[in-house]
Amino acid sequence: MAIVTFLVLLLSVFEHSAFGEPFDVRQHLSTASRYDAVKDIAGHAFLPSNVPDGCSPIHLNLVARHGTRSPTKKRMRELDNLATHLESLLKDVKEQNLSLKKVPSWLWGWTSPWKGKLKGGELTDAGEDELYHLGIRIRERFPDLFSEEYHPDVFTIKATQVPRASASAVAFGMGLFSGRGNLGPGHQRAFAVISESRASDILLRFFDCCKNYKDFRKSQEPAVDKLKEPIIDEINAALKKRYKLNFTRQDTSSLWFLCKQEASLLDITDQACGLFSPSEVALLEWTDDLELFILKGYGKSLNYKMGVPLLKDVFDSMEQAIEAKEGNYAPGSYEKARLRFAHAETVVPFSCLLGLFLEQSEFKQMQREKPLQYPPKSPQKRNFRGSMVAPFAGNNMLVLYSCPPNSSSKYFVQVLHNEHPIPMPGCDNSDLCPFEVFKERIVTPHMNHEYEALCSVKSEKGEPKPAPSKLSQLFHWLFPQGNEDDAQSLKCDL
Numbered sequence: 069m070a071i072v073t074f075l076v077l078l079l080s081v082f083e084h085s086a087f088g089e090p091f092d093v094r095q096h097l098s099t100a101s102r103y104d105a106v107k108d109i110a111g112h113a114f115l116p117s118n119v120p121d122g123c124s125p126i127h128l129n130l131v132a133r134h135g136t137r138s139p140t141k142k143r144m145r146e147l148d149n150l151a152t153h154l155e156s157l158l159k160d161v162k163e164q165n166l167s168l169k170k171v172p173s174w175l176w177g178w179t180s181p182w183k184g185k186l187k188g189g190e191l192t193d194a195g196e197d198e199l200y201h202l203g204i205r206i207r208e209r210f211p212d213l214f215s216e217e218y219h220p221d222v223f224t225i226k227a228t229q230v231p232r233a234s235a236s237a238v239a240f241g242m243g244l245f246s247g248r249g250n251l252g253p254g255h256q257r258a259f260a261v262i263s264e265s266r267a268s269d270i271l272l273r274f275f276d277c278c279k280n281y282k283d284f285r286k287s288q289e290p291a292v293d294k295l296k297e298p299i300i301d302e303i304n305a306a307l308k309k310r311y312k313l314n315f316t317r318q319d320t321s322s323l324w325f326l327c328k329q330e331a332s333l334l335d336i337t338d339q340a341c342g343l344f345s346p347s348e349v350a351l352l353e354w355t356d357d358l359e360l361f362i363l364k365g366y367g368k369s370l371n372y373k374m375g376v377p378l379l380k381d382v383f384d385s386m387e388q389a390i391e392a393k394e395g396n397y398a399p400g401s402y403e404k405a406r407l408r409f410a411h412a413e414t415v416v417p418f419s420c421l422l423g424l425f426l427e428q429s430e431f432k433q434m435q436r437e438k439p440l441q442y443p444p445k446s447p448q449k450r451n452f453r454g455s456m457v458a459p460f461a462g463n464n465m466l467v468l469y470s471c472p473p474n475s476s477s478k479y480f481v482q483v484l485h486n487e488h489p490i491p492m493p494g495c496d497n498s499d500l501c502p503f504e505v506f507k508e509r510i511v512t513p514h515m516n517h518e519y520e521a522l523c524s525v526k527s528e529k530g531e532p533k534p535a536p537s538k539l540s541q542l543f544h545w546l547f548p549q550g551n552e553d554d555a556q557s558l559k560c561d562l
Contacts, residue, residue: 091346093327093337098356098454099412099562100328102136103198103461107486116489117500123471123480125210127389128405129382132202132463133415133562134236135195139329141188147180147329150322154178157313170312174339180326181334191235192333198461199236199409203243205487210467213404218245220260222400227409228272229263236461237261237409244407270377270519272410275364275417278374278523285363292362296355303348311343324352332460350446353455360454361443364416366430369437372420373517379421382406383511386468386503390479393470412458412562419464421514423494424485425451431493435513458562462486468503477502 094105139147154175161168182188207214216222223244227237241259249257263269270277297317304320307313315323327340327349344352361367385406392402408414423431430440443450456462465484471477482500483490494509495501501510 091349093341093346093349094331094335095455096349096353097328097332098353099360099458099460100332100356101455101459102194102332103202103459103486105332106455106459108488109456110488114489114491114499117482117498119469119480119482119500120471120475123469123475125213125467126393126470127386127403127468128206128210128213128407129385129466129468130206130405130407130463131378131382131415131418132199132236132240132407132409133412133458133461134191134230134232134409135198135239136192136332136460137195137232138185138190138192138333139182139188141186143325143329144180144182144185144188146322147326148183150319150326151179151183153316153319157315157319161313167312170310172311172339172343181330189232191232191239194333195232195236195460196239199239200243202461202463202487203240204246206465207244209487214244216400216404218248218257218259219400220262222402222404223259224262224403224406225259225409226262226264226272226407228269228411228414229266230411233272233409233411234261234263237407240407240409271381272378272408272414274374274377274519274523275413278370278519280523281370281374284368284370288363288368292359295358295362299351299355303344303351306348307343347447353453354443354446354450357443357450357452357454360412360416360457361452364413365452365457366420366426366434366440367442368439369434370522372417373514374519374522375414375417375421376514376517376522377519378408378414378418379511379514382466383507386466386481389468390470390503412462415458415462415464419457419485422464422483422510423492424464424483424490425457426493427451428493428497435494456486459486477504479503481506 092105094102095109158171158175161171214223225237225241227234238261241261242256245257245259247255249255251257264271264273266273266276268277275281300317300320304315304317307315307320307323323340323343327344330336330339331341341349364371366372385403388403419425420434423434426434426440433440443452463486465487467482467484469480469482471480479502480500481503483492484499489499491497491499492501492510495505
């Protein structure tokens with residue numbers, strides 16, 4: 069029996085390993101995945117385009133998620149509650165003289181690593197490191213773009229007002245401009261990070277300013293939980309049988325969350341993660357990806373259509389760069405990079421606007437605003453995986469190239485996702501797209517959507533209600549208890 073059990077576990081590991089490589093749970097944590105664990109994983113075979121000879125980058129757009137962060141206060145309380153309940157379960161086992169052979173030793177006396185912390189959600193040391201080295205790599209990859217002396221109008225850096233996003237921008241800038249100044253032994257330099265008020269930031273926190281989206285998300289969350297329940301219940305039953313402990317559904321959900329935090333933040337993979345088999349991890353990952361797809365991705369067109377102001381800002385910056393090139397503007401008089409730092413709720417919709425992680429047929433459906441099928445359940449393969457779409461520090465770069473007159477196009481746009489070229493269904497599955505084709509097929513179809521019309525609640529007459537005044541928005545930002553929807557949104561963004 070022991071041999072049979074071992075073989076079943078061994079087959080399970082190999083079933084979920086690529087090319088016989090060992091199963092690494094850190095690559096299956098959906099949006100809780102750390103950047104260095106997943107950034108080089110290829111979702112499918114793809115041969116990147118060669119940038120035509122003579123072409124040179126003249127502008128770069130970056131839309132990045134903040135780096136690895138600690139759990140929020142709400143989640144830390146959940147882990148404290150888990151510790152209390154585990155202690156109760158183990159006490160019951162002892163009192164009833166039940167077998168303790170199958171109980172993992174780490175459960176005895178376990179307490180949350182974040183017990184006693186009063187604040188949460190901040191950027192961790194690993195998160196700082198992710199963004200710092202991303203800045204260094206981007207400068208090394210595009211040396212001509214970042215050779216000029218720093219000026220905030222040449223290298224624009226924007227972040228949301230959430231501290232982990234602005235701290236990510238600072239870490240990135242320290243890497244990007246390292247050795248370029250006179251501050252300290254590292255020759256750092258000061259640089260500007262611009263933030264818009266949370267109450268009116270429709271470029272990077274459009275999800276928080278969109279009333280219709282918040283209503284949709286609130287209404288759909290119970291339905292999403294129902295879709296996930298059968299998987300949670302199935303795994304919960306397996307854990308109870310395997311470890312002879314009377315785990316509840318909530319215990320299983322909390323243990324999965326603990327697994328993600330331990331693996332991503334602490335590099336511990338043999339405690340909470342060790343409770344689950346590789347196939348169970350893959351199913352739990354799918355439930356997270358399903359939620360991401362429905363509430364933040366392709367599940368509803370509003371999820372990404374509300375990100376049109378960001379897409380317009382990206383495209384406008386490209387047109388301005390072309391104008392500067394055509395007009396032979398003097399160096400230092402025009403922008404060369406626009407660098408943004410925000411959240412998963414920013415990166416996921418923006419990726420959807422570009423049509424990433426879709427087949428061409430799905431891209432056409434998306435542009436017609438037809439509903440897309442949910443990501444297939446594991447072990448089936450799927451393109452839409454949270455660990456690839458928006459891990460910590462996940463990013464999209466759009467590089468604008470200027471090419472010589474004998475090229476097929478004067479300007480090209482290349483899209484890099486997590487620093488790697490990625491196919492765009494709107495550009496015939498190429499990562500390199502002629503600027504006019506990019507404009508016609510990817511940008512223009514979205515431009516008939518106005519943010520106010522999408523996000524304002526309609527009155528009884530069917531007309532959008534006027535958006536709140538700046539003063540009203542400022543009031544709600546300063547006193548969030550007066551607006552529960554906004555307060556809840558700020559708590560749950562990733």
